[in-house]
Amino acid sequence: MPATPIRNIAIIAHVDHGKTTLVDALLKQSGVFRENEQVDICVMDSDAQERERGITIYAKNTAVMHAETKINIVDTPGHADFGSEVERVLRMVDGALLIVDAYEGPMPQTKFVLRKALALGLRPIVVVNKLDKPTARPDEVINEVFDLFAELGATDEQLDFPIVYAIARDGIAVREITDERRDISPLFETILAHVPEAPNDVEKPLRMQIASLAYDNFLGRMGIGRVYEWSAKTGQQVTVIDNDGNRRNAKISKVLTSLGLKKMETSEAAPGDIVTIAGIADIFVGETITTDPDAEPLPAITIDPPTLKMEFTVNDSPFAGKEGKYVTSRNIRERLERELEMNVGLQVDFDAGENTYMVSGRGELHLSVLIEGMRREGYELQVGSPQVIYHEENHKRLEPIESVTIIVPEAMSGTVMEHLGKRKGIVQDMQSDGVNTTLRFEVPTRGLLGFRTVFTIETKGEGIMYSSFARYDEYRGDIAKREVGSLISGFTGTSTAYALWNLEERGPLFIEPGTEVYEGMIIGEHLKWSDLVVNPMKAKQLTNMRASGSDEAVRLTPIRKMTLEDALDYIADDEYVEITPENIRLRKKYLKEHERKKGGK
Numbered sequence: 099m100p101a102t103p104i105r106n107i108a109i110i111a112h113v114d115h116g117k118t119t120l121v122d123a124l125l126k127q128s129g130v131f132r133e134n135e136q137v138d139i140c141v142m143d144s145d146a147q148e149r150e151r152g153i154t155i156y157a158k159n160t161a162v163m164h165a166e167t168k169i170n171i172v173d174t175p176g177h178a179d180f181g182s183e184v185e186r187v188l189r190m191v192d193g194a195l196l197i198v199d200a201y202e203g204p205m206p207q208t209k210f211v212l213r214k215a216l217a218l219g220l221r222p223i224v225v226v227n228k229l230d231k232p233t234a235r236p237d238e239v240i241n242e243v244f245d246l247f248a249e250l251g252a253t254d255e256q257l258d259f260p261i262v263y264a265i266a267r268d269g270i271a272v273r274e275i276t277d278e279r280r281d282i283s284p285l286f287e288t289i290l291a292h293v294p295e296a297p298n299d300v301e302k303p304l305r306m307q308i309a310s311l312a313y314d315n316f317l318g319r320m321g322i323g324r325v326y327e328w329s330a331k332t333g334q335q336v337t338v339i340d341n342d343g344n345r346r347n348a349k350i351s352k353v354l355t356s357l358g359l360k361k362m363e364t365s366e367a368a369p370g371d372i373v374t375i376a377g378i379a380d381i382f383v384g385e386t387i388t389t390d391p392d393a394e395p396l397p398a399i400t401i402d403p404p405t406l407k408m409e410f411t412v413n414d415s416p417f418a419g420k421e422g423k424y425v426t427s428r429n430i431r432e433r434l435e436r437e438l439e440m441n442v443g444l445q446v447d448f449d450a451g452e453n454t455y456m457v458s459g460r461g462e463l464h465l466s467v468l469i470e471g472m473r474r475e476g477y478e479l480q481v482g483s484p485q486v487i488y489h490e491e492n493h494k495r496l497e498p499i500e501s502v503t504i505i506v507p508e509a510m511s512g513t514v515m516e517h518l519g520k521r522k523g524i525v526q527d528m529q530s531d532g533v534n535t536t537l538r539f540e541v542p543t544r545g546l547l548g549f550r551t552v553f554t555i556e557t558k559g560e561g562i563m564y565s566s567f568a569r570y571d572e573y574r575g576d577i578a579k580r581e582v583g584s585l586i587s588g589f590t591g592t593s594t595a596y597a598l599w600n601l602e603e604r605g606p607l608f609i610e611p612g613t614e615v616y617e618g619m620i621i622g623e624h625l626k627w628s629d630l631v632v633n634p635m636k637a638k639q640l641t642n643m644r645a646s647g648s649d650e651a652v653r654l655t656p657i658r659k660m661t662l663e664d665a666l667d668y669i670a671d672d673e674y675v676e677i678t679p680e681n682i683r684l685r686k687k688y689l690k691e692h693e694r695k696k697g698g699k
Contacts, residue, residue, distance in 0.1 A: 103167045104296040104370040105289060106324065108188055110215060111197035112205035112564065113176035116227040118154055120197060120266040121173050125358060127269055127282045128162035128169075146474075147467055155467055157183040157310060159190075159322065159372050161356040164286045170356070170372045178207050178566035179461035182401045182443030186309045186383060188218055189399055190324040190372055193293030195285075196222040196243075200234035200263075203242045206501040206566035213250050223260045223288055229275070230265045236275060260292050296370025302327040303390035304336065306373075308383055309399065311440045317352060317376040319439075321387075326396065328389070330367040330375060338378060339386040339395040348387075351377030383442045401442055404458035405498040405543055405567055408465050408666075409482030410434070412453040413676055415685060416590060416616040421678040422478030427453040430479055433472055441468070458487060460567070462547070466662050473662075473677050480674040480685075483579075484666060486543045489570050496570040498543040501526075503536065504553075506561040511535040513556050521545030522574040540568060548579045548667045579670060585622035586686060587615045588631040597636040599652045604630060606658040608684065618689025620673065623658070631691055660684065672697070 109117045148155050154175045161170045172191060174184045188194070194215045198204060204212075215222055224243055226236045240261060247257050262285050264271045271285035272278070305328070308321040334350045354361040354374040367373040375387070386395040412418075412427050419425050424433070434446050434455060443460050450456035459465040462484055469481060489496040502523070506514055508530055514537060515525065523541035530536070546565060553563055585604055595611035607622040615621060615634055624630045660668065665675040665682055672694070676683040688694040 102368065104170065104298075104368065105167060105193070105293045106170045106172075106191040106296055106370070106372060107193045107195060107289060107293055108172040108174055108184075108191045108215075109195045109197065110174050110184060110188075110211040110222075111176050112199070112202075112207040112211075113153055115176065115197045115199045115202070115205075115208075116264075116266045117176060117197050118173055120195070120225065120227065120264065121160065121171060123266050123269040123282050124162055124169075124171060124285070125160065128164055128286075128358075147470060153177055155180055155183075157187045159187075159310075159356055160358060161372075162358065165290060167290060168371070169286075169289060172372070174211070176207055176211075177463060178210060179459070179464035179467075180443070181210060181460060181567075182441075183310075184211050185214055185401055186399045186442060188214055188220070189307070190309050191220070192296060193289070194220050194222040195225050195289075196259075197225045197227050197266075198239055198243055199231075200226050200228045200236050200239055201231050202505075203235075203239040204246045206503055206564050206568075209246060209250070209501070210566045212246060216247070216250055216252050216256055221256050221259065221292065223262060223292055225262045225264050225271075225285065227264045227266050229263050230268070236263060260288050262288050297326075298369050299327045300329065300369060303388055303393060304328040304330060304334070305386060305388045305390075305393060305396060306330060306375075307396040307399070308381055308385050308387070311381070311383060312374060313440075314376070319379055319381060320354075320374050320376045321378060321381040321385075322372070322374045323387075324372050325367050325369050327369055329369055330373055330387075332363075332365050334389065336378075336387050336389055337391045337393070338381070339388065339393070340382065341384045341398055343395065345391065348378040348381075350375050350387075382439065399442075402460075402567070403487075404443065404445055404460055405487055406461055406465065406484045407456050407458040407487055408484050409450065410455045410457050411451075411480050411482070411674075413478040413480050413678070415480070415619075415676050415683070415689075417614070417676075417678075417683075418478065421680045423476030423679075425478045429477065430472075431455065433475075433477060437468060444468070461543075462663065462666055466666060469677055470662055473679055476679050478678045480676050481666070482674055482687075483669045483671050484547055485671075486547075488573070491570075495573040497573050499540050499568050499571045500543055500546060500565045501568040502539040502541050502546070502563065502565040504539070504561060504563045505534050505536050506557050508533065508535045510557050510561065511537060514553070514561070517549070517552060517556065518545065521549060521577050541565075542574050542577065543567075544577050544579075551664055551667045580668070581627065583624035583627055583629040584620045584670075584673070584684075584686075585624050586629055586631050586691075587617060587619045587621050587634050588691065589633055589635055590616040591635040593621070593634040594637055595652045595654060596638040597634050599654055600636070601632055601634065602655055604632070607655075608658055608660050609634070610657055611654070616685075616689070618686045620684035620686065623668075629686075629694075 111117045157174045159172045172187045270279045271282045306323050306325045308323040310322040312320045384399040445458040447456040523539040527538040593613045605623040605625040609621045688697045
């Protein structure tokens with residue numbers, strides 16, 4: 099049994115404060131890469147969507163060696179929608195690095211992840227990152243972090259947190275701002291000094307808990323978790339205790355440990371280590387694995403409930419089945435069942451209706467990542483407008499409220515306050531540095547549905563907005579999701595430039611000339627409240643008379659290209675987003691006009 103000391107830490111922070119970049123620096127300076135090895139930036143963000151979106155979606159673990167100590171590092175998502183990833187992996191670690199931007203300071207997600215860490219008794223190390231920013235204000239940020247610790251009920255020991263200043267992008271860390279900036283070593287030294295060594299209990303039978311799942315084409319489904327007692331061995335006969343207390347027998351076929359980006363097979367994993375085990379095909383998050391059939395299960399991993407739900411249904415548009423490989427309700431059901439095995443923040447009601455499933459998640463981004471993943475795998479489906487999940491308490495209707503932080507140029511702050519005021523938002527704080535204004539709101543989740551697109555347009559792309567779930571509170575009244583209607587095609591065929599040119603005055607268009615459309619498909623936005631049925635394939639009538647200027651080529655305004663998130667933001671309750679591997683279309687639930695009138699709109 100190797101006696102290598104082990105430290106287990108999680109890296110937690112608000113989105114874009116530098117978690118994954120800091121992991122890059124720790125990996126590079128620990129010597130896990132060859133000197134001539136070409137290494138990407140944000141190497142831990144290995145998923146295609148993570149790289150494209152520039153965010154971490156899935157929690158991942160790695161390990162480095164420093165001063166003959168193994169340091170297991172868990173990189174966590176910074177976006178509130180993937181909070182369930184953070185909640186479960188914090189159970190595996192004995193310490194945390196809380197990364198805070200040296201200018202922005204604590205943000206909504208900082209509060210969320212810190213609350214979880216403090217509740218588990220962790221004593222975070224505060225890393226003030228991006229010290230090289232011209233606008234950096236590290237002393238003020240430290241004061242704000244201390245206030246946040248106090249607000250969240252930190253103990254005296256937790257309030258006495260160690261501080262490290264960093265420029266993660268350059269691989270630099272210092273204990274004092276005035277220290278010489280050489281490498282990341284001061285951070286390593288702080289970890290060894292303040293993160294307790296993982297207990298090395300070899301007297302008790304094996305107990306480990308699965309916090310995450312992985313899949314390998316050769317080994318199948320694998321569980322990732324921490325060995326709390328004794329050791330995990332290849333070929334070991336074990337008892338698996340599920341989340342309901344039921345027990346079943348299984349056998350561990352392989353044990354893998356991490357070093358850098360590599361998984362290495364080992365015959366035996368030391369207590370305290372974070373390992374991957376194979377051989378238990380039906381392993382699930384939260385289950386306890388033990389060699390003692392009568393052992394007590396480890397405490398259950400609790401996950402905050404979803405706040406949004408969305409209807410997933412079979413694609414029944416006139417273009418259904420032309421592009422997708424998996425198009426039936428059975429295909430969609432099987433894919434959602436697989437997702438439930440690994441995505442613990444997700445819930446699915448399989449009895450929502452004929453060919454329809456109600457999928458609940460932590461936010462629009464959480465659900466859109468799932469939809470985008472299905473689209474890329476060859477699935478066709480339709481999804482409805484996101485709906486908030488209400489709670490009933492003491493005969494009162496409660497709705498989810500979000501903490502929202504907005505940074506905009508000072509001149510635009512009034513516009514933002516006006517829009518969020520209409521959406522039942524309440525201003526909590528307002529600060530200005532003479533150039534930008536930082537606004538903090540509490541807004542019902544309903545009020546944020548469809549707001550991101552409005553926000554981008556109103557701030558001309560210069561605004562920054564962050565939000566995270568705060569609590570459930572009393573229902574705040576009706577909110578109009580949007581103040582415009584839709585331009586709906588009344589015909590099936592191919593759109594023409596002349597027809598679209600005539601429709602431009604009605605509102606922004608979503609399609610280009612030559613696009614195949616069908617009756618009931620949404621082709622643009624109507625600037626008035628009502629929907630409008632139009633003909634996007636009308637051709638110009640030709641005559642034998644010519645006049646100067648009348649036959650010039652039609653020039654169209656660039657269309658508003660709808661991404662998946664834009665489409666989910668836009669649609670109303672009587673509309674669907676049609677998802678195929680090649681296209682994202684918007685449509686009415688009832689395609690024919692007389693059906694819409696009969697259906698209530």
